[in-house]
Amino acid sequence: MPMRRRHLVLYQMLMCCWIGAGADAFAQHASSSDEVKSDEPTAPPTVQTPAVLIQAQKSRSSLSLSGPAIQAQLPGLNPLKAFHQLPGVTFQSADPWGNNEQNFSLFIHGFGAQQLGYTLDGVPLGDQQYGNYNGLSPQRAVISENVRNVVLNAGAGDLATASSSNLGGTLEFYSSDPSPRSAWTYAQSIGSYAASRSFVRYDSGELDDQAFYVSASRLRARAWDFDAVQGGEHLNAKWVKHNGASKVTAYYSYSDKTEPNEDGVLNGVRERFVPYTRPVTYPDFALALNYVNERGQPPLQDGANYRNYFGVAQRRDHLAYVKFERELGDGAAWSQQIYAHADDGLGAVAGPIGVAGLPDLFKVYFPNAELKQSFGGSGYAVRTTEYRIRRFGLISQWLQKIEQHQWMASLWLEHNRSDADRRWYALEVNRPITPYQTPRDPKITQYESEIDNKLVQFSLQDEWQIHPQLKLQAGWKSSLQFADGRFPVQPKFGAINGGSSALPEGRIVTKQWWLPQFGGVWQMNAEQQLYFNLQKNLRQFVTYGAVGLSPWSLNSQAAFDLFKRSVKPETAKTLEAGWRVRSRLSDQTAATTGLEQVEAQLTTYLVQFNDRLLQISPSPVISSIVNGNPILTNVGAVKTQGVDLALQLNWKSGWSLSNNLSYNSSVYQDDYLNGTTPVVTKGQQVPASPQWMNKSRLAFRHADWEWQVDSDYVGRRFTTFTNDLSVPSYHLLGMGMQYRLTTLIGAKSDHYLSLHVSNLTNQQGSSTLQVGAPSGSYVSFPIPPRQWFLSLRGSF
Numbered sequence: 001m002p003m004r005r006r007h008l009v010l011y012q013m014l015m016c017c018w019i020g021a022g023a024d025a026f027a028q029h030a031s032s033s034d035e036v037k038s039d040e041p042t043a044p045p046t047v048q049t050p051a052v053l054i055q056a057q058k059s060r061s062s063l064s065l066s067g068p069a070i071q072a073q074l075p076g077l078n079p080l081k082a083f084h085q086l087p088g089v090t091f092q093s094a095d096p097w098g099n100n101e102q103n104f105s106l107f108i109h110g111f112g113a114q115q116l117g118y119t120l121d122g123v124p125l126g127d128q129q130y131g132n133y134n135g136l137s138p139q140r141a142v143i144s145e146n147v148r149n150v151v152l153n154a155g156a157g158d159l160a161t162a163s164s165s166n167l168g169g170t171l172e173f174y175s176s177d178p179s180p181r182s183a184w185t186y187a188q189s190i191g192s193y194a195a196s197r198s199f200v201r202y203d204s205g206e207l208d209d210q211a212f213y214v215s216a217s218r219l220r221a222r223a224w225d226f227d228a229v230q231g232g233e234h235l236n237a238k239w240v241k242h243n244g245a246s247k248v249t250a251y252y253s254y255s256d257k258t259e260p261n262e263d264g265v266l267n268g269v270r271e272r273f274v275p276y277t278r279p280v281t282y283p284d285f286a287l288a289l290n291y292v293n294e295r296g297q298p299p300l301q302d303g304a305n306y307r308n309y310f311g312v313a314q315r316r317d318h319l320a321y322v323k324f325e326r327e328l329g330d331g332a333a334w335s336q337q338i339y340a341h342a343d344d345g346l347g348a349v350a351g352p353i354g355v356a357g358l359p360d361l362f363k364v365y366f367p368n369a370e371l372k373q374s375f376g377g378s379g380y381a382v383r384t385t386e387y388r389i390r391r392f393g394l395i396s397q398w399l400q401k402i403e404q405h406q407w408m409a410s411l412w413l414e415h416n417r418s419d420a421d422r423r424w425y426a427l428e429v430n431r432p433i434t435p436y437q438t439p440r441d442p443k444i445t446q447y448e449s450e451i452d453n454k455l456v457q458f459s460l461q462d463e464w465q466i467h468p469q470l471k472l473q474a475g476w477k478s479s480l481q482f483a484d485g486r487f488p489v490q491p492k493f494g495a496i497n498g499g500s501s502a503l504p505e506g507r508i509v510t511k512q513w514w515l516p517q518f519g520g521v522w523q524m525n526a527e528q529q530l531y532f533n534l535q536k537n538l539r540q541f542v543t544y545g546a547v548g549l550s551p552w553s554l555n556s557q558a559a560f561d562l563f564k565r566s567v568k569p570e571t572a573k574t575l576e577a578g579w580r581v582r583s584r585l586s587d588q589t590a591a592t593t594g595l596e597q598v599e600a601q602l603t604t605y606l607v608q609f610n611d612r613l614l615q616i617s618p619s620p621v622i623s624s625i626v627n628g629n630p631i632l633t634n635v636g637a638v639k640t641q642g643v644d645l646a647l648q649l650n651w652k653s654g655w656s657l658s659n660n661l662s663y664n665s666s667v668y669q670d671d672y673l674n675g676t677t678p679v680v681t682k683g684q685q686v687p688a689s690p691q692w693m694n695k696s697r698l699a700f701r702h703a704d705w706e707w708q709v710d711s712d713y714v715g716r717r718f719t720t721f722t723n724d725l726s727v728p729s730y731h732l733l734g735m736g737m738q739y740r741l742t743t744l745i746g747a748k749s750d751h752y753l754s755l756h757v758s759n760l761t762n763q764q765g766s767s768t769l770q771v772g773a774p775s776g777s778y779v780s781f782p783i784p785p786r787q788w789f790l791s792l793r794g795s796f
Helices: 003-033 067-073 079-085 285-291 300-305 358-365 557-566 587-593
Strands: 052-054 062-066 089-092 105-108 117-120 147-153 170-175 183-191 195-203 210-222 229-243 246-260 265-268 310-329 332-352 377-402 405-428 444-467 470-489 506-523 528-539 570-584 595-610 613-616 631-634 638-651 655-668 672-674 677-679 692-702 705-714 730-744 747-758 766-770 777-782 787-795
Touching (some): 062 067, 062 079, 067 079, 067 705, 079 692, 089 766, 195 787, 285 377, 587 595
Parallel strands (some): 117 170
Antiparallel strands (some): 062 147, 147 170, 183 195, 229 246, 405 444, 444 470, 470 506, 570 595, 595 638, 613 631, 638 655, 672 677, 692 705, 705 730, 747 787, 766 777
């Protein structure tokens, strides 16, 4: 371990020991005077609320960020990106808001985004795949300013979490309720690259035990490395009605977004041309025409890093739920929630027709035609993957308190019908479409897939207060999936890798009845706790047609039938244990140091990840525009171990410091075969996930001013399965300041002016990594440059 890093770890461990001693002193004082009545530590009202809140009474690592803490990072921030501030989490994106879905990556304790669970107010949001089939991204489900708080369960989520993908932790998002007073709230931001974001919300206030709000947001921002505008519109509405012991909540979200995308850069030992960015040529169509030759081929010297005309993601979502909650008396409570989600969207790439095997594919459909003229004479074709999701579900929970036991039974049912269609369109030389239009009249429909999927999840858990200072939590869940995949339109013979005549169809039923959990919390004193949790989780098979880590992406019926007979879903067993403290320090300590409030959580974890599935691509060029139908194989296990430390300090003078340090080692336990070629991965680190991370925030508050500096260190990351390539560490700084306008038009003001600067020192490096090769190559996206944003927000 480098000397500098050893000193950092030693410093933080010593700080924790000192905090524990100070907390014990305060605990003894509190105990003797009977000032602490509750077993959950709470922050005193005279002290500013920490940005990161440690969730007490949980037998697992659990951290929370409030809505104001998210907006303090950047107004309008994707709430998913806000988690990057927490220990054990790395979130990467090519835009400062974290909105772009094509090039984001997320790792928590070595598990990738598609191996985690996501919910909004309990409603499942799917596994966050870019070509999504079972949900939507959090930023499309709720407007950033309407987020009340977010909760990270880094090791393992609650048994009742409505997710079929959470091998690792869960990320819970909660929308704010209507305000009890009538008010208008607004926010307007402007910034680099002609960025403009607007938000407005109207709260009705309480009217006969009910209240509602409606809100809207609009974003327009030019991409920093090419000339296209990204953005969209978003509408939220929420209504809450109280009636004695009952509560009814209704929520609706509409999102319509269009995001032109940049392409990732292929890095490899064989690549002669490796630019820092790979921008598209849009909107300069003359440049695009001159870029390719008469056969639609880009310059040979550009290799795999040729330039497309445009790429875009278009998404339109409707999400709604109604929830009924009732206190039944005698310690019983019941809630019933129904939800619905509809998504229509597409991902499109307008690229040269003479690259990446496209001529061979097109000749299957146009055996005797001149390809350039067949696709509009421009030398380009527009490939789309067109999505459709129709989801309906029910979540029912029963809580019963009996003496020292608190039982909870939960049932989650979901029916999801998802389609994914691959089509090719002409890019007319005289009438080229733009990324903001929807293509019409396809030249080729390569395939149409339809997946009907039904999920059933049941859980039962008990929380037993076995002793005033000891609480045990135990339970289990069952997860059942009934999936049926069909292809109403099959590719033509010759258009499937390996010479197969058709993509596979069929039904796969997976049932895992016993996924247990056992944990406990020991209240050492009024301020400190020890906790542990042991849990088994499962990731159901991906139900997506023709591409991705899915049985329905295999290239033949025989391969599908073999997979169905022999392959098990991925599972993980997680053990985590830790210590947490939340306290005001003793008067003596506070007088000496000025430090008055401390929160800390130290967690260590061990994970055994079994039956890992790997998509082995038939194409050596992992950035190819042609999606090969992969081989799916069980490549063994991954062993993960690590430590997270979250620390929050508040001083009387208005200063505060948060620091989140994490170490993670995720190591492959087995080698595997790529065809007949052995791939030596045993003992290698899981790529794209860093071992070391450290995130810090130093803040100061005085009168109407607030100021903060953020530090973000991400360690070296490997970029292939054999670890023969890697990208170096990076360290980014950010800055924010806010001023409360004390008077506005002669009246007391509730309006704020803020300035944020990201990547303050304008560092360059790799953000998102896409790993698809055993060795020799990977795809990267660049770190966004320094950008500034000026915001005015308030309410009246």
